[in-house]
Amino acid sequence: MKKLALYKQIRENIIQKIKSGQLRPTDRIPSEQELMDEFRVSKITVRNALTLLADEGLIIRVQGKGSFVSSSLVVSSINFSPSPCSASSMSLIGFIIPTMRTRVIQKLVDYTEHFLQEAGLSMVLSITRESSSIESNVIRTLTELGVKGLIVFPTEDEKYNESLLRLSLDKFPCVFIDRYLRNIDTYTITSDNYGGAYKAISHLLSKSHQQIALISPENANTAVEDRTLGFEQAYTDQGISIDKSLWCHIPLDILRSEQALDYVSNFLQNHSGISAAFSLTEETARLTSAAISLLNDHSNIDLLLKLLCEQMEDIYSPKNAVIPVELIFP
Known part of the structure; x- marks a missing residue:
């Protein structure tokens, strides 16, 4: 048997109390907070239950005072099942x-x-x-x-x-x-897009990162606009000039295609002075992370081949290459 929705469970609990005489006409029923605590539900769930009871004429809601069992209620006429009209309204x-x-x-x-x-x-x-x-x-x-x-x-x-x-x-x-x-x-x-970007860039600037890339979809919805403004304001407040040649705006047709990773990788590869990257959406953040990993992998493979070729050319000068480990906070 399908379990009743929570607001219906609250409704039936109150009806049962009325039928048993625990609540009588004109009695005040438990407050919204009391019902929230008793059933461990949200306020909207409680309000839906009370609205349904009021629509059925079982209770009267008085602004600022609470809800009361209707004084004209005939207890024997109460039906446990909500009327089709009331049920469809939610x-x-x-x-x-x-x-x-x-x-x-x-x-x-x-x-x-x-x-x-x-x-x-x-x-x-x-x-x-x-x-x-x-x-x-x-x-x-x-x-x-x-x-x-x-x-x-x-x-x-x-x-x-x-x-x-x-x-x-x-x-x-x-x-x-x-x-x-x-x-x-x-x-x-909405999230505080402006404030979040401002805090993130201010933190990076405090760590001496001034060549910060901005990776973003090429569009102007409000989330992207606000994050960009926060980015700019952080630089302004610290009196640092922004190098907008480090801004990568990915055209939407490319962003939604298989070319997206190559697009970001090429941008990062052509701007070697970048010391940090700030992505304005989760999608561009994943692309940026993948592009950085790809570039690092290529760099490591180049080093591997270089060391191997040296030995093949009878150049023997043992080297110990240590690849840095980066701590990433999720």
């Missing part, structure tokens, strides 16, 4: 993401689905593959499907997508994640 939430390739988004999907399920909501996942046209089609499809709200992680090359703008103008329940549309009033959840 159904589908659309979650739109650009890709499943990064661990950050994979974890985001996992946790979002978990908490939506805890709240009694079902998630419909759509992947835009970084295409704004697919994103527009998905938004239209999900709204026509009747989702009650949308969580949108906009595409990497996001500009003023008309579909996203329409969501805001229509006041459709929607939350943007990480990337968003500037000057558009809506709900957003």
Whole structure:
């Protein structure tokens, strides 16, 4: 038998207390915090349960005072199963993401689905593959499907997508994640992209790294813009000039192709003065790490062949080459 959603479990617990006489008409039911502690759930789960009970006329919610068993309630008429109308009002939430390739988004999907399920909501996942046209089609499809709200992680090359703008103008329940549309009033959840970049570059500069490469997608979404501004401000505040020839902006068509690794490797190889690299996205960070490893491997192989050739040419001068070990913090 399928286990009831947590908000339904809370509902049935309160109904059982009413039927048993433990809670009578006009009695105050446990507060949101008390229910959160008792069932070890989030506030939204408790609120969904109380909203459902209120919609069914079983309780009355009084702002600032709490929730009370309805004074006009006929206990014998209570049904344990929520009405179809009430159940459908807490159904589908659309979650739109650009890709499943990064661990950050994979974890985001996992946790979002978990908490939506805890709240009694079902998630419909759509992947835009970084295409704004697919994103527009998905938004239209999900709204026509009747989702009650949308969580949108906009595409990497996001500009003023008309579909996203329409969501805001229509006041459709929607939350943007990480990337968003500037000057558009809506709900957003983002990292402190500016502050994070500023701290990272300030740290590198304090360690005497002045030739810092910036590796980034060639686009201007808000996350990339804010991280770039943080990068620049760190240099400005320490009175150090930025060498923008060390900035590698990867065209999106290359970034999404098999040429991406060669593109970053060639850039690093042609800028030997770089002492540190700062990548603005997880995807470019993985590329940069792979490119550095590739260049180091080539360097070590060149050394190996050089030592072997020396001996083959009757040059005997024993050498002990030690490859540095680098401590990397995850």
